[in-house]
Amino acid sequence: MNFDLTPEQQQLADSFSKYLANEYSFEKRKAIVHSDSGVSETVWQTFAEMGLTAMTLSEADDGFGGGAMDLMAVMESMGEAWLLSHFWRMLPWLVAWFRVWGLLLSARPCCRV
Numbered sequence: 001m002n003f004d005l006t007p008e009q010q011q012l013a014d015s016f017s018k019y020l021a022n023e024y025s026f027e028k029r030k031a032i033v034h035s036d037s038g039v040s041e042t043v044w045q046t047f048a049e050m051g052l053t054a055m056t057l058s059e060a061d062d063g064f065g066g067g068a069m070d071l072m073a074v075m076e077s078m079g080e081a082w083l084l085s086h087f088w089r090m091l092p093w094l095v096a097w098f099r100v101w102g103l104l105l106s107a108r109p110c111c112r113v
């Protein structure tokens with residue numbers, strides 16, 4: 001398998017990493033984690049505006065139809081930024097990712113269960 005990012009995926013990863021570096025400092029993250037809600041609606045809204053919340057949804061469901069590699073590009077940046085406060089709100093992404101991964105595995109004769 002080729003795990004190299006396409007130019008579009010790399011651009012998404014770079015843009016998201018730059019946003020997190022500029023707008024999600026350690027001190028800001030700490031303040032969000034210790035807030036009453038534990039999340040920042042402003043940050044969440046920015047993710048939605050960037051299209052991240054619809055990235056792995058099918059186009060029929062008003063998403064972008066992204067796959068596991070698209071998700072990986074974003075999740076790597078999330079890990080580097082310790083983006084813990086929004087992780088559980090993104091659980092549908094993980095579900096979508098596991099569905100895609102399962103489809104990929106079931107389509108390969110060597111991996112059928």
